[in-house]
Amino acid sequence: MIQAAIFDLDGVIVDTAHYHFIAWKRLAKELGIDFTEKENEQLKGVSRMRSLEIILDLGNLRLSHEEMERLATKKNKWFVEYINAMKPDEIFPGVKGLIQEIRSNGIKVALASSSKNADTVLNLLGIKDYFDAIVDGTMIKHSKPDPEIFLLAAKKVNIPPADCLVFEDAEAGVEAAIAARMKCVGVGSTDQLGKADLVIEKTGDFKMEQLQILNLKS
Ligand code: BG6
Numbered sequence: 589m590i591q592a593a594i595f596d597l598d599g600v601i602v603d604t605a606h607y608h609f610i611a612w613k614r615l616a617k618e619l620g621i622d623f624t625e626k627e628n629e630q631l632k633g634v635s636r637m638r639s640l641e642i643i644l645d646l647g648n649l650r651l652s653h654e655e656m657e658r659l660a661t662k663k664n665k666w667f668v669e670y671i672n673a674m675k676p677d678e679i680f681p682g683v684k685g686l687i688q689e690i691r692s693n694g695i696k697v698a699l700a701s702s703s704k705n706a707d708t709v710l711n712l713l714g715i716k717d718y719f720d721a722i723v724d725g726t727m728i729k730h731s732k733p734d735p736e737i738f739l740l741a742a743k744k745v746n747i748p749p750a751d752c753l754v755f756e757d758a759e760a761g762v763e764a765a766i767a768a769r770m771k772c773v774g775v776g777s778t779d780q781l782g783k784a785d786l787v788i789e790k791t792g793d794f795k796m797e798q799l800q801i802l803n804l805k806s
Pocket residue numbers: 597598605608631632633634635636639664701702703704705706725758
């Protein structure tokens with residue numbers, strides 16, 4: 589029985605995934621690397637440093653650790669500039685209502701984001717108190733596809749992993765949920781997220797009846 593819902597943040601609750609993409613694209617351009625939206629799928633859910641490594645690999649570039657730190661900081665500065673202009677109404681339609689409905693059914697709700705900016709984003713959206721527990725990129729050693737973040741979120745809400753349902757827009761996130769032995773709803777396209785138990789186009793499309801169906805799946 590699903591007793592906890594664990595939400596990813598970027599791309600599931602708000603379109604910050606797009607801001608990550610344009611900040612990385614800007615950096616890639618400076619480095620003379622062509623970086624497409626399709627390639628960006630690999631960056632979703634993974635840590636800042638891992639994302640930079642993927643971009644450098646695309647351009648066959650090898651840089652020192654210091655230079656990589658400098659570039660990651662630069663990208664983050666741009667990303668923070670973009671999100672600071674964000675308004676609370678940029679939260680995806682139906683998400684607040686969905687979280688409230690889940691909680692009113694006695695199900696715990698946690699946030700599990702690989703981002704070190706998650707706290708800033710939640711404050712900007714004014715939704716911190718929608719969650720029973722919050723886990724972000726500052727609290728984990730290994731980012732998705734490692735299951736660490738979801739296992740920690742489950743621990744924080746005191747629910748066994750098998751009774752948790754993850755909402756994810758990243759392939760790495762779906763893999764992390766599977767590795768944590770949790771059920772998973774993919775938010776996006778079946779092409780990318782086909783390994784999830786259910787794929788919906790938008791988070792707000794999820795219906796409580798689908799939770800009952802997921803409960804019946806072994
Ligand atoms: C994840 C995003 O939520 O956070 C990734 O999907 C991002 O694209 C990662 O790289 C790390 O974010 P940040 O804010 O710590 O650079």
